[in-house]
Amino acid sequence: MYTVNVEKECGCFKKSDYTNNMAFESKDDALIQALNMTKDMNQDFCQKHEFTVIESGDTLKISMDERGKSGCCGGGHCS
Numbered sequence: 001m002y003t004v005n006v007e008k009e010c011g012c013f014k015k016s017d018y019t020n021n022m023a024f025e026s027k028d029d030a031l032i033q034a035l036n037m038t039k040d041m042n043q044d045f046c047q048k049h050e051f052t053v054i055e056s057g058d059t060l061k062i063s064m065d066e067r068g069k070s071g072c073c074g075g076g077h078c079s
Contacts (some may be wrong), residue, residue: 001023001029001058001060003021003024004022004030004033004060005060005061006018006020006061007063011043011046012046012049018037031053033060034053035053038051049064049065049066049067050067052065
């Protein structure tokens with residue numbers, strides 16, 4: 001059994017139709033769900049946060065960071 005877990009539920013997530021800790025029989029189904037969620041969340045939520053998928057055993061965690069704090073200094077060399 002594989003789980004898609006959102007580590008921190010921001011206000012946009014709580015207002016959305018998404019459910020936390022969804023369980024899937026296959027890793028592929030869980031990964032597809034997690035990637036689709038992060039894509040939608042990054043595009044459609046308030047833009048204050050950036051979401052990424054991190055695999056941890058049987059759990060696909062969706063982590064949340066503030067936009068602009070992804071490790072890039074903002075100097076323009078990273079893109």
